[in-house]
Every structure is written in structure tokens, then in C-alpha cells.
Amino acid sequence: MNAAITKIGPNQEAMLWHGDCVNFVASLPRNSVRLVVTSPPYLTGKAYEGDLSFEAWYHQQETLIHLLADKVLVPGGSVCWQTGNYVTPSGGIVPLDSVLYELFTRRGFVLRNRIVWHFRHGLHCKNRFSGRYEVISWYTLPGADYVFNLDAVRVPQRYPNKKHFKGPKVGQLSCNPAGANPGDCWDIPNVKCNHVEKTRHPCQFPVELAERLVLALSNPGDLVIDPFMGVGTTLCAAVRNGRKGAGSELVDDYVRIAATRVGAALDGTLRVRAPGPAVFEPASSEPSFPEIIWNEDGRLLEVYLSNESGLAEWIPGEDADVALLRSDITRRVVGCALRPPAGSNKPILTTLGGGK
Numbered sequence: 001m002n003a004a005i006t007k008i009g010p011n012q013e014a015m016l017w018h019g020d021c022v023n024f025v026a027s028l029p030r031n032s033v034r035l036v037v038t039s040p041p042y043l044t045g046k047a048y049e050g051d052l053s054f055e056a057w058y059h060q061q062e063t064l065i066h067l068l069a070d071k072v073l074v075p076g077g078s079v080c081w082q083t084g085n086y087v088t089p090s091g092g093i094v095p096l097d098s099v100l101y102e103l104f105t106r107r108g109f110v111l112r113n114r115i116v117w118h119f120r121h122g123l124h125c126k127n128r129f130s131g132r133y134e135v136i137s138w139y140t141l142p143g144a145d146y147v148f149n150l151d152a153v154r155v156p157q158r159y160p161n162k163k164h165f166k167g168p169k170v171g172q173l174s175c176n177p178a179g180a181n182p183g184d185c186w187d188i189p190n191v192k193c194n195h196v197e198k199t200r201h202p203c204q205f206p207v208e209l210a211e212r213l214v215l216a217l218s219n220p221g222d223l224v225i226d227p228f229m230g231v232g233t234t235l236c237a238a239v240r241n242g243r244k245g246a247g248s249e250l251v252d253d254y255v256r257i258a259a260t261r262v263g264a265a266l267d268g269t270l271r272v273r274a275p276g277p278a279v280f281e282p283a284s285s286e287p288s289f290p291e292i293i294w295n296e297d298g299r300l301l302e303v304y305l306s307n308e309s310g311l312a313e314w315i316p317g318e319d320a321d322v323a324l325l326r327s328d329i330t331r332r333v334v335g336c337a338l339r340p341p342a343g344s345n346k347p348i349l350t351t352l353g354g355g356k
Contacts, residue, residue, distance in 0.1 A: 003017050003018055003019025003020070003023060003024070003248075004017075004018040004019070004255075005017055005018070006018070006255070006259055008259060008262050008263055008266065009239065009262075009263075009266050013239045013244050013245065013266060014235050014238070014239055014244065014245045014246065014262045014266070015245075015246040015247075016229070016232070016235075016246075016247060016248075016249070016255055016258055016259055016262070017229075017246070017247065017248035017249075018248075018249065018250075018252070018255045019248060019250065020248065020250065021060075021064065021227035021228060021248045022060065022063050022064060022067070022227075023248075024227060024246075024247075024248030025064055025067045025068065025071075025072060025225075025227055025248075026067055026071075028071075028072045028225070028246070029072070030071055030072065031071075031072070031073070031074045031075070032072055032074070032223055033068075033072045033073050033074065033077060033223050033224075033225050034073075034074055034077055034078070034147065034217075034218045034219070034222035034223055034224065035077065035078045035079075035080070035147075035213070035214065035217050035218040035222060035223075035224045035225075035243075036068060036073070036077075036078070036079040036080065036081075036224075036225050036226070036227070037080045037082075037210050037213050037214065037224060037226055037234045037237075038080070038081060038082065038225075038226045038227050038228045038234065039081075039082040039083070039203070039205060039228060039230075040057075040060075040061060040081070040083065040227075040228050041057065041228070042083065042084045042085070042086060042096065042203075054086065058099070061100060061103060062103050064227060065100075065103050065104055065107055065109075066107060068107075068141075069107035069108060069109065069141060070107070072225075073141050074141075074144070075141060075142070075143025075144035076140060076141060076142075076143055076144030076145050076146040076147070077140070077141045077146070078112075078138060078139065078140050078141075078146055078147065078217040078218075079104070079109065079137075079138070079139045079140075079141075080136050080137070080138050080139075080213050080217070081097070081100060081104075081136070081137045081139070082117070082134060082135070082136045082137075082205065083095075083096035083097045083100065083134065083135055083137070084096065084131070084134045084135070085131060086099075091127060091128075093128075095135070097114065097135040097137045100137065101137070104137070104139050108141065108142055109139035109140065109141060110139060110140050110141075110142065111137060111138070111139055112138045112139065112140055112146075113136075113137075113138045113184050114135055114136075114137055114138075114184065115135065115136040115137075115138060115184045115185070115186060116133050116134075116135060116184065116185045116186070117133060117134050117135070117136055117186050117188060117209060118132060118133045118185060118186065118187045118188075119132060119133070119187075119188065119189060119190035120132065120189065120190075121189075121190060121192050122190070136209075136213070138213075138217070146217070147216075147217050147218055147219055147222075148216060148217065149215060149216050149217075149219070150181060150216065151178055152215040152216060153182055153212050153215050153216045154176070154178050154179025154180060154181065154182070155179055155180050155181075155182045156179055156180070157175045157176070157177075157179060157180045158180070159175065160175070160177075161173065162174050162175050182212070186209070186212070188206055188208050188209050189206065189273070190205070190206065191204045191205065191206050195273060196271050196272070196273045197233075197271060197272060197273055199231045199257050199261075200231075200253060200254075200257065201230050201231045201254055201257070203230070204230060204231055204233060205233055206233070206273060207233055207236055207237055207240075207270075207272045207273070208272075208273065208275055210233050210234045210236075210237035211237040211240065211241065213237075214234075214237045214238055214241055214243060215241055218238075218243055219243075220241070220242035220243060221242065221243065221244070222243050222244070223243070223244045223245075223246065224237075224238040224243050224244065224245050224246075225245070225246045225247060226245070226246075226247035226248075227247065227248055228247075228248075228249070229247030229248055229249040229254070229255075229258055230249060230254055230258070231254050231257040231258050231261060232245075232247065232257070232258030232259070232261045232262050233261075234247060235247050235258065235262050235265075236261050236262055236264075236265040236270055236272075239262060239265050239266050240265045240270070240272075245262070
């Protein structure tokens, strides 16, 4: 169990264990950890994996999961295990999250989400579609309520001012003004050569990814650990948000980089990529029910309409002043409208509902 231990911060907010991950987890006090965010080796041939076989990898994962369940996690604690695909010698792929599912559930863990992390860059395959996602399996341990701070990780609404157009809530916002649930498919850039967070580690994940998990699944003051610490991204996300962080790593260079990055996270100088804009950006934050653009001679150019069926399209009739409104999701006619009076862009809705 000999390992060099580095403690960082005025209140020892972070601890780096320079040694084996199993020994690190075994050394932690009982019921001391609220959240685990980690990404174990994928058996991809990286130098830091050494000659680790699939069988040895499986045994290592089994031992860690046992220690987490039976000793270090608090009741209701969470585990986020980020994995990719193992490529067999014959070129087939094995989704490692499915291999580990049985190990987790055998120890009583409950799978809450399979989060797909989608990114745009990676190796280009010649004999199959190039891999552009990995999976974060979020498990919780029974025994108490688990932490889930949704409000801390909401993202901008796709239609931020969408309103109910009928019924008892007509005119009121139909979406949460604080933002949307980010869902279980996250489009976050991976850390490649031009990324502001890039270090020497070949498989570093972004702070934004770890930070979303830390904010949602732990509270200030909680201990967050990463048994496969790498260059300390999980610990940086923890200490940047008032948590304590601890992790283990075998590679000397990565431990040194992690110590520098965690120190920078604590003093506010860590370089972090700002969360990018949403993949879809509404052209305007103004309500879109309904907005119509007419040309100078009174003929229709465009219409935007939001309702409970999604966006609707305007279907002009023979008379330019009359049109049907059809949902682009359900393909049902949801209304009929007349051209608005002069000086107004609000049409007169004559009917709602209708047939297919």
C-alpha cells in the first residue's frame, strides 16, 4: 500500500494518491464518498495500460466495484463510470458498459441513466462507422435518497418563450424558465490538440463533462473521487464547485500535471473551455406563436408557430389571405388562419384542431 500522497489547498481540499487504484479506494474511510466520476482504461493499447489483459481488467473492475459498494460509498451514493468500446482482435466491438452492468447490479447498484457523450472528433475507421460517442453509466447505491440537483445543470430552452396557446394556462410559459433538463445525450467537445484544456494525456475528458456530474450528483462539502485520475479533471471539477476531491494515478507525469491543474482550479487560474452554445440557437427569444412575415404586396413569405404539437408549417391556399396550420411533428392540421389586419403580424385563428 506504499504510495506518495499529495494534499492540495489551504484546507486540504484535494488529495492525490500516486499509486494503485485498488489500494487507493481500500484506504478511504467507510461511508466517506458521495460521488465517483471516473473513466477506466478501455484496452485500446495506450502506453499507460501496459500489458493489461481483458481478464485482468475485468477482475480489477470487479474489485473496485465491490469496494465502492461494501465500504466507501455513503448510502445513496452515486457512481459515474465512463467507458467506450473494446475492439477485439477480430475487429468486433464490445460495449464495456454492458459488460460492467452485471458487476454493478450484483452489488445492489441501480442504473439511473445511460448517458451518451457525443463528440465530433476521433479516429477515422475504414471498416466500420467511426466512433463518435462514449457512455457514462450512472448508478446509485440503495439505502438513502440519492442526490440529483437538476436546477444546477439546466441548459437553455430550445424555445425559451414558448407559451400555452389554449386551455387554462393560455399565455403562460409552457417551459421551465430556469432552463431544460439536459437529457441523456450530451454534445460536449472532446479534448483534442487545439482544446484549451489539452495536456499530455491522450484520453483526457473535458471539465464541462465532469462538472455537470459533480453539480448534479453531489452537494458542497461532499467528497468526489476518481480512481483513474489521469491529469485530475474530476478533482478540478470538484474543487471548483466547493467539493473535496481525491484520486489515484500510476503515471508520474500525469500526477504532476494533476497537482498543477488542481492547484490552478483552487486559485481560479485553471484554463477551462467555456460551455459552448446550444447546437440549436433560436433566432429570437421573442415568442414564436405566431409570427408571420408578409411581403409588400400582401402575399405570405414565412410563418413561425409554436404549439403543443411542436412547430407548425403554414400551408397557403388559393387565397393568400387564408391558410392552414399543420404540425411538422404529428402532420395534423392544428389550425386555420386569416391574414392579419394591416399593421399587425398576428393572424386571426378561426379554428383549432381538425383532421389529418
